[in-house]
Amino acid sequence: MSVLHESVHAEGTTKFRVFVPPWLKSVLPWLGVSVFLGLFFFYPLTRILWLGLNPAAFKTLDLGSLRLAFHSLLFTFYQAALSAILTLALGLPAAFVFARYTFRGKFLLRALTAIPFMLPTVVVAAGFNALLGPRGWVNLGLMELLHLHAAPISIVGTLGVILLAHVFYNTTIVIRLVGNALSQLDPRLEQAARTLGAQPFRVLSRVTLPLLRPSILAASVLVFIFDFTSFGVILLLGGPGFSTLEVEIYKQATQMFNLPLAGLLSLIQLICTLAFSILYSRIVRRNSVTSASRSAGANLQPANSFRQKLFLEGMILLLMALFILPLVSLPLRSLTRLEADLGQRGQVRYGITGDYYTELFINRSDSIFYVPPFQAIGNSLGYAALTVILSLILGFPVASALVRPRRIERLLDPFLMLPLGASAVTLGLGFIVTFNRPPLALVTSPLLVPLAHTLIALPFVIRSLQPALASIPDRLRQAAASLGASPRRVWFTVDWPMVARATLSAAVFAFTISLGEFGASSLVVRPEYPTLPIAIARFLSQPGGMNYGQAMAMATILMIICGAGILLIDKLRLPGAGEF
């Protein structure tokens, strides 16, 4: 038995050794990724650094630009801090609701709060626009009801809607992180405090909150990072009045053509996100050392007293309003003609219509694109497919190599995650300042888009493949080999059936990310090959009911595709994770 095993094994390795020396064998899986990241991430990054730091560029930066940079940095901090505080204000009680109470529809409500996190920013922007915008349900409803001549609520274009959208996006982080910590908290710690004479408030302040501190801190920093790097929400919902670092980079690069300033802003942005990411991983590391959890689920109970019921029902209503209304407003709005005619404001015409969808197939001469809008759907799907192929080809060998980390893996692993730290707009800026001249004059090529999307999707693809690959016990491979399977047959008969699920999930992940990507796309997409999010953003920024309607229609299509993707990933992930 063991002799057979040895011989089979030996045969497999010697065959391999003929072609590849061992040092090369360990480098091989990293070859593709290294070239790709080097060329499309680190090289553009150095170009940006040079752009922001070279002495010649420094001279062109006048006092006005520096003041602008300072102000956008300040506003970025300000809105991120405010958003994070509001997200905590909603997320903490919501986390209590999910960790402490049983109620009907809890599973659905939890899933609902998690959806926005995966949705493209343009869909979220369109959703809030459909609900609260000047042509949104609330305003048109109020106009009809009160016979007004103009939209009474103008929240779109204010800081308020930015904050609201950020809360919508990130509440799920607080619910996940703090809620998990809370449900794993030993309920007897709080009970012990009560028997020692602590009133409810002091139990909270002396026991519960101190024990939750690491998870609250981690959630706050994470939410802050996401709010700090927010781009689409601010550009699309905030309007021209608000510029975070991200938006300012975009404006300077595409509208002012002030690349040195854009480079400097990118640099500031990079330093900030790097600092926050380090802070975050520190908090997480410290947290994992001291967590002593037990008896999960023991905390759950239905709301008993009147006050508990009031709190619970109030929170459920609030969460449902926040998470359902924007998502439902969007598709409904895309099917409804609901607008005041020009000249006779106040008289609202309404009715169900499919016009916005049929209009997508017409190439009008006065349209803002050179092609019928529906081609954006085709472009997006094509880019997404390319992104899936590229990121799987690059990610698979690396994920396999990471299962048994040697020195090279430990050395290179952190670099894989770096693109996550750089903002999408910075990546896009890097692309257009790097690939605008030979030998890589790609800036006019539509290929740049899937390359940028791959850069963003790759870390996620690797991180979802790796656990699945690691979950296959080596004994199975050895058993197959001892039964006479060659290394290649081992891979096809043992590895592949087990990782197929994870691969599909990673593929859908990459597909969804590419479909919804807005930040990098807004810089690298060619006007003649628009993607869905870019087209939606353009339509949203144009006046006129038809443009608005088409934006709604396309955002609805995007939402449905992404929603299906999210569902599929969830279906693929749940059983797969615990099975092996």
Next chain:
Amino acid sequence: MLKLHELYKSYNGQPLLNGISFTVAVGETVCLLGASGSGKSTLLRMIAGLETPEQGQVLWDGEDLASVPVHQRGFGLVFQDYALFPHLNVTENVAFGLKMQNLTVDEIFLRVANILEMVNLSGFGDRRVTELSGGEQQRVALARALAPSPRLMMFDEPLGALDRSLRDQLMDELRHILHKSSVPAIYVTHDQEEAFTLADRVLLLHEGGIVRSGTPEQVWSDPGSVWAAQFLDAGNVVAGIVRLNKNPFQVETSAGLFELNCEVVPVSAHHPESLPGRDVHVHSVGEQINLLVSRRGVQQSAGGKVSGVVVDVVFRQDGFKVTLDNGLDFYLPKAPLLGEKIYLSIPAAGVKILQ
């Protein structure tokens, strides 16, 4: 004085506690002894106010505590696995209840030092509770509960997680501390050794009710029911039929004829189980057989009416544990031979009828 009056509680639709009533007097330590899942922890939690009874009252000096929240009851509770605050050190854990009483820093300092000395933890004040051994954690939990001077102490299987020798040591310390402090205490456990060591009074909890209550000695020698005798592993329970209900009362069993003193058997029309022909269980305490059997060993010479064939002999610290083919077991100073048929005489005073 604590008084429980007809407490009811159900769990998943099944009655868990079915009308529990008892009192705990000043300075008294009451042990609630029952199998796991018998609801004894739930009973403690209801007294503490952590759970609400579905019916019945918890009274302190005649006052119904239903509307008194947990933090105002002044009942100390030592949890199973201790539930020490992991974010606080030993001193801060012990001081927690004192801070809740808004005492001054000096008072708290003094009181914590005293209590830590009492539980042999002087010098441990700055240690993290997560770094302590099980026994040390247990002492901190005890100190934390004692520090605010509760008017009642409750213990929920506090020694369950410790190994035997440490448990014996802590049991003695706990007994000492409880006696010295004269705080009334309720101690919940499934371990009869703990219960018999610590209790002034033992309450046996079974199927939602208290089936027996008394001093450890009373409960041990007369468990009062088949379940209790088997749960406590106290003596033998043998099924039989009443043959004669005059003095001496006689019960025919598979192990032979048992004779009972009539003072301990309720012989009257009010007790239908004592009429001839009834199925009853007789109970005899194993050790008492020992005293009557001749020291030369048990042979036919004893002339008893209970007999059996020896199927097992095990050496124990206090004699040989002999098991007969009819299930009867008892202790003898010398080992009989396996397969030997022996006759026993059992004193009528050592035999009782169980319900």
